[in-house]
Amino acid sequence: xxxxxxxxxxxxxxxxxxxxxxxxxxxxxxxxxxxxxxxxxxxxxxxxxxxxxxxxxxxxxxxxxxxxxxxxxxxxxxxxxxxxxxxxxxxxxxxxxxxxxxxxxxxxxxxxxxxxxxxxxxxxxxxxxxxxxxxxxxxxxxxxxxxxxxxxxxxxxxxxxxxxxxxxxxxxxxxxxxxxxxxxxxxxxxxxxxxxxxxxxxxxxxxxxxxxxxxxxxxxxxxxxxxxxxxxxxxxxxxxxxxxxxxxxxxxxxxxxxxxxxxxxxxxxxxxxxxxxxxxxxxxxxxxxxxxxxxxxxxxxxxxxxxxxxxxxxxxxxxxxxxxxxxxxxxxxxxxxxxxxxxxxxxxxxxxxxxxxxxxxxxxxxxxxxxxxxxxxxxxxxxxxxxxxxxxxxxxxxxxx
Numbered sequence: 251x252x253x254x255x256x257x258x259x260x261x262x263x264x265x266x267x268x269x270x271x272x273x274x275x276x277x278x279x280x281x282x283x284x285x286x287x288x289x290x291x292x293x294x295x296x297x298x299x300x301x302x303x304x305x306x307x308x309x310x311x312x313x314x315x316x317x318x319x320x321x322x323x324x325x326x327x328x329x330x331x332x333x334x335x336x337x338x339x340x341x342x343x344x345x346x347x348x349x350x351x352x353x354x355x356x357x358x359x360x361x362x363x364x365x366x367x368x369x370x371x372x373x374x375x376x377x378x379x380x381x382x383x384x385x386x387x388x389x390x391x392x393x394x395x396x397x398x399x400x401x402x403x404x405x406x407x408x409x410x411x412x413x414x415x416x417x418x419x420x421x422x423x424x425x426x427x428x429x430x431x432x433x434x435x436x437x438x439x440x441x442x443x444x445x446x447x448x449x450x451x452x453x454x455x456x457x458x459x460x461x462x463x464x465x466x467x468x469x470x471x472x473x474x475x476x477x478x479x480x481x482x483x484x485x486x487x488x489x490x491x492x493x494x495x496x497x498x499x500x501x502x503x504x505x506x507x508x509x510x511x512x513x514x515x516x517x518x519x520x521x522x523x524x525x526x527x528x529x530x531x532x533x534x535x536x537x538x539x540x541x542x543x544x545x546x547x548x549x550x551x552x553x554x555x556x557x558x559x560x561x562x563x564x565x566x567x568x569x570x571x572x573x574x575x576x577x578x579x580x581x582x583x584x585x586x587x588x589x590x591x592x593x594x595x596x597x598x599x600x601x602x603x604x605x606x607x608x609x610x611x612x613x614x615x616x617x618x619x620x621x622x623x624x625x626x627x628x629x630x631x632x633x634x635x636x637x638x639x640x641x642x643x644x645x646x647x648x649x650x651x
Contacts, residue, residue, distance in 0.1 A: 251277040251354050252645060253347075253381075255361040257368040257468060259453045262287035264630055265360065266294065268645075271638040276647060281350060283343065283368050285464045286457035301346035301368070302465040303338060311348075315340035318374040323367040328509040330470045336367055339467040343371040351379060358382045358646060364401050365511040367468050373401075384646055388630050390588040391620060392436035395628035397644055403586070404516045408623065409607035415615045418622035426617055430595070437573040437592075440545065490540075490568045495578050500538040502579040503528040503565070504572060504589040507544050508552040517585050517604025521556060524603055528583040529563040531601070537580055539565035542572060591616070 254269065256262045262284060269278050273296075280298040282288050291298040320340040325331040331339070350356065359376050361369050364385045376383050387402035389395060398406040408414050461469045505521045506513055513520055519527065525541065532539040547553060560567065568575070576582060576592060581599045584590040586606035593600045594608065594616050602609050611619065627640030642649055 251279055251356050253350065253354075253356045253359045253372075254278055254280045255359065255368060255372050256280055256282035256284060256287050256291075257362070257366050259284060259287060259450070259457050261362050262290065263633075264362070266291070266296075267633075267636050268360075268628075268641050269296070271636060272641045272645065272647065275638075275642070276645070279350065279354060279356075281347060281372075283339075283467045284457050285460040285466055286453060299346065299350055300464075301343050301467050303342050303467050311341040311344045312337065314344055315371075318344070318371045320367055320370060322365075322515065323370050324365050324509070324511050324514055325367050325468065325470065327514040330509075331367070331468070332471070335469075339367060339469075340371050342467045343368050344375070347372060347375055351375065356381055358384060360384045360386070360645060362386050363511060364405075365515055382646070384644065386644065389624050390592070391624065392433055393627055393629050394620070394624040395630060395644060397625050403512060404605040404607055406607055408619070409605075412607065412610050412615060415618045415623060418618040420614060421617050421621035426621065429621070433595075434573060438571065490566060490570065492570060492574055495540075495570060495574065498538050498578075499536075499580050500540050500578075501528060501532040501535065501581045501583060502575045502593075503539060503541045503583050504575070504587055505541060505543050505547070505556065506585055506587050507547050508549050512586050512604065512606075516606065519585055519603040521552070521585070522559070524583070524585050525556065525559055525563055525565065527603060529565055531583065533564075535581070539563075540575060540579075541565050541567050542569065542575060543567060 254265050256265055262282070265280070278296065280291050280296055281301060282291070282298060283301050285300065285302075288298050288300040315337050318340050320326070320336050321333065323336060326333060326336050359372055359381055361372055361383065362385075363369060364373050373383065375381075383399060385398050385401050387396040396402055396406075398408070400407045401409075403409060458469070460466065503524060505524070508521055529539055541556070543553060543556060557567065559565075572589060573592075576589065576596055576598060579593070579598060581601065582590060582593040583601045583603065586602055586604035590600045590602055590606065591608045591611070594611060608616070608619070625640065625643050627637050628644065639649065
């Protein structure tokens with residue numbers, strides 16, 4: 251049996267699409283902290299176990315919660331949940347998953363990112379019981395998904411040993427050229443993660459409301475929900491056209507979502523630090539510094555702090571296409587965003603301020619990563635069907651003959 255962790259409504263949508271085409275090929279059991287996801291999974295004929303804080307939590311699980319290193323979960327690091335609540339929730343998730351492990355023969359676990367509270371607990375239990383993991387993350391490349399047996403980003407197998415890529419087959423140059431044309435077309439559109447539909451908002455709101463009567467684990471503090479995306483910001487962009495951009499010599503700094511695990515867990519530098527470092531570097535190189543705030547950033551206070559720094563650090567904020575900003579830049583500075591990896595596609599000099607898996611990539615490793623390591627045929631943010639072949643690849647199942 252394969253255990254699938256659903257720790258948000260977004261994850262519910264993705265994993266439902268992923269498992270549906272291979273539902274009859276293996277036994278799947280969903281475990282979720284989201285009440286609405288649990289109800290929808292049951293309604294669609296999936297097996298689902300709901301973990302909540304109404305379950306009695308024995309002292310041994312409260313003590314064991316310490317072993318999960320729950321304090322490093324993104325919810326705590328982002329201030330979305332208190333330490334005391336996180337400890338109790340970690341204990342509840344331990345109890346719920348241990349019950350599943352005692353009743354079922356779990357051979358593999360599927361989880362997203364692995365650095366959320368529930369994900370850290372599942373990773374801990376997989377390690378104890380020797381259960382293989384399939385950990386996923388968006389690649390920010392069209393129709394490709396990052397899947398690894400250890401973790402994502404700097405915690406992945408290639409993060410620790412990028413030479414793994416050297417054994418993969420070098421892709422055909424024409425194949426890469428065709429893919430690159432598709433990539434540029436894809437990148438000309440708005441980031442899919444920046445678009446939030448009414449339906450998605452409604453599901454999140456209903457799910458959050460249900461967590462109160464159903465004792466939902468891993469519930470974000472309401473004050474944090476209200477803070478994000480609330481009201482207007484002082485965000486004002488510079489009037490910079492594409493033609494003006496082409497005529498300038500500049501350094502490009504793409505900022506990242508302030509609450510992202512990439513910054514919180516894999517970097518000692520945040521967006522504010524990155525601006526200070528890039529501003530000094532740009533000044534030394536006599537380059538103009540151009541900054542782009544991540545389109546999916548929703549923290550109003552974080553945005554306002556960045557905007558307020560413009561005068562003292564002499565940079566401009568623009569909303570031009572990221573690909574255009576990469577294409578005409580003299581240099582790209584990033585914390586550890588995949589924008590840095592994309593800049594390598596254009597042969598740009600890239601400076602990484604945080605920890606990332608691609609820091610030692612040459613062109614061969616870059617192409618092998620894109621065409622050999624990533625899983626094809628998966629659009630995480632899409633609503634369409636996922637092929638059975640792609641789903642098997644993600645889940646680590648054998649291809650049918």
